[in-house]
Amino acid sequence: MAVKKPGGLAGIEAGSTAISTVGKDGRGLTYRGYSIEDLAEHGSFEETAYLLIYGKLPNIDELTNYRKKLGEASRLPETLKRILELLPADAHPMEVLQVGCTALGTMEPETASRTTADLADRLIALTGPMLLHWYHFHRGTIKDIAAPPSSKPEPAEAAPIVLTADTDEDVPSESQLSAAASQPSSASQPSVNSKPQQSDPQEYDYNNYTVAGHFLYLLHGRHAERLAIRVFDVSLVLYAEHEFNASTFASRVTASTLSNYHSCIATGIGTLRGNLHGGANEAVMELITSFETPEEAEEGTRARLAAKQLIMGFGHRVYTVSDPRSDIIKKWSETLSLWAQDSQLYAISEAIEGVLRQEKGLFPNLDFYSASAYHFMGVPTSMFTPIFVISRITGWTAHIMEQRLNNRLIRPSAAYIGPDNQAWADVHVRF
Numbered sequence: 397m398a399v400k401k402p403g404g405l406a407g408i409e410a411g412s413t414a415i416s417t418v419g420k421d422g423r424g425l426t427y428r429g430y431s432i433e434d435l436a437e438h439g440s441f442e443e444t445a446y447l448l449i450y451g452k453l454p455n456i457d458e459l460t461n462y463r464k465k466l467g468e469a470s471r472l473p474e475t476l477k478r479i480l481e482l483l484p485a486d487a488h489p490m491e492v493l494q495v496g497c498t499a500l501g502t503m504e505p506e507t508a509s510r511t512t513a514d515l516a517d518r519l520i521a522l523t524g525p526m527l528l529h530w531y532h533f534h535r536g537t538i539k540d541i542a543a544p545p546s547s548k549p550e551p552a553e554a555a556p557i558v559l560t561a562d563t564d565e566d567v568p569s570e571s572q573l574s575a576a577a578s579q580p581s582s583a584s585q586p587s588v589n590s591k592p593q594q595s596d597p598q599e600y601d602y603n604n605y606t607v608a609g610h611f612l613y614l615l616h617g618r619h620a621e622r623l624a625i626r627v628f629d630v631s632l633v634l635y636a637e638h639e640f641n642a643s644t645f646a647s648r649v650t651a652s653t654l655s656n657y658h659s660c661i662a663t664g665i666g667t668l669r670g671n672l673h674g675g676a677n678e679a680v681m682e683l684i685t686s687f688e689t690p691e692e693a694e695e696g697t698r699a700r701l702a703a704k705q706l707i708m709g710f711g712h713r714v715y716t717v718s719d720p721r722s723d724i725i726k727k728w729s730e731t732l733s734l735w736a737q738d739s740q741l742y743a744i745s746e747a748i749e750g751v752l753r754q755e756k757g758l759f760p761n762l763d764f765y766s767a768s769a770y771h772f773m774g775v776p777t778s779m780f781t782p783i784f785v786i787s788r789i790t791g792w793t794a795h796i797m798e799q800r801l802n803n804r805l806i807r808p809s810a811a812y813i814g815p816d817n818q819a820w821a822d823v824h825v826r827f
């Protein structure tokens with residue numbers, strides 16, 4: 397087992413929270429007392445978001461109304477579209493989200509009549525549309541996908557498993573998956589960074605709105621397969637909240653100065669972007685696609701470790717035994733790899749995991765298998781960390797609210813290690 401170094405506030409209790417527990421017994425995770433396993437298996441992202449923001453699981457009426465509220469909130473204001481269109485095509489997607497979030501704050505600021513929960517719901521619903529509007533605008537693909545089509549759309553091309561965006565059906569069985577895996581591939585199969593088709597979009601069915609289904613619909617210009625929606629939804633549940641991680645802590649620091657809601661979230665986005673935190677899921681994708689075979693991956697990983705390089709998607713500040721979210725997303729990544737008829741990527745990922753366990757006693761964190769899962773759904777790599785944002789807005793919001801309820805400015809002390817007793821020198825005589 398790797399030894400933890402001092403510094404970085406490691407092991408310091410920097411406050412208290414009633415929102416989640418991380419790493420009890422080295423491995424567990426709960427949101428408001430509910431295990432991550434239950435939430436990911438039985439719940440949905442909307443239920444998780446409601447739990448975090450409103451403090452309880454919604455009943456059926458509350459959930460229906462909540463989905464309706466999010467669906468209605470998911471239409472981009474025209475001014476925001478114009479602002480996003482002005483951003484460069486090669487801007488970093490996380491900066492696009494920071495700008496979008498801050499711009500929204502100027503148009504719909506926090507007021508007494510707009511609660512923090514309202515602002516959060518609006519942002520959860522709009523983050524995907526903001527990103528995808530900017531993305532499609534610059535690629536010249538699917539001009540304004542959220543607008544109703546002018547004529548009746550053609551039915552979508554058949555997928556290996558034809559699934560609808562209905563929310564009540566079960567995901568495909570293992571036998572369906574094996575059958576699908578033996579079929580020849582079709583044009584609608586997931587392929588990373590494939591150019592979205594220039595097509596007359598289907599009208600989105602807002603009666604069945606889910607954050608996951610809406611994102612994939614806006615990305616691909618058609619309703620996604622049920623399996624993809626399910627796994628995307630699970631990933632949002634897993635990414636939603638994680639106690640005093642760096643981006644949440646940064647948001648709480650901003651909240652503690654009595655700053656406004658959108659500034660707290662923009663702080664979180666900026667902090668999440670780095671490769672040691674949320675940015676790791678994109679770095680993982682670069683790593684696993686740099687290898688052609690599992691054998692090459694094993695050899696290459698050993699070489700990187702020998703060169704003292706970090707392997708992205710491994711290790712964790714708090715978990716010491718395992719990251720429970722990784723076990724969940726790993727299973728889904730394996731299922732998706734069958735569905736996408738992947739012959740190498742999942743095996744390459746497992747080969748890397750084997751080396752890290754053997755050589756360093758390190759386990760994968762949530763970011764490692766999330767990368768291949770998103771890839772199999774046809775999500776471009778540059779959107780992996782922005783998707784993390786959509787989900788983590790819920791956790792950030794819960795913490796901003798908690799901080800505000802019992803606020804004291806967060807301002808620690810530092811041990812001074814610089815020089816003392818410096819003699820003043822005039823500007824003209826300084827070296």
Ligand SMILES: CC(=O)SCCNC(=O)CCNC(=O)[C@H](O)C(C)(C)COP(=O)(O)OP(=O)(O)OC[C@H]1O[C@@H](n2cnc3c(N)ncnc32)[C@H](O)[C@@H]1OP(=O)(O)O
Pocket residue numbers: 398399400401404406671672673674676705706707708709710711712713714756758761762763
């Ligand atoms: C959703 C999330 O944000 S999860 C985190 C995503 N980030 C990553 O996956 C980036 C890769 N991982 C890391 O850099 C680290 O494990 C972190 C940042 C997650 C945690 O950092 P820390 O708690 O400071 O771990 P720390 O640096 O003390 O690690 C202890 C030892 O394990 C090694 N180690 C930790 N993670 C890794 C890794 N991913 N690859 C190789 N070695 C590693 C360290 O180099 C260190 O060894 P050393 O003492 O010989 O220098």
Ligand SMILES: O=C([O-])CC(=O)C(=O)O
Pocket residue numbers: 635637638640641642673713714761762
């Ligand atoms: O807790 C952390 O340090 C990082 C993490 O896993 C998360 O934010 O989900």
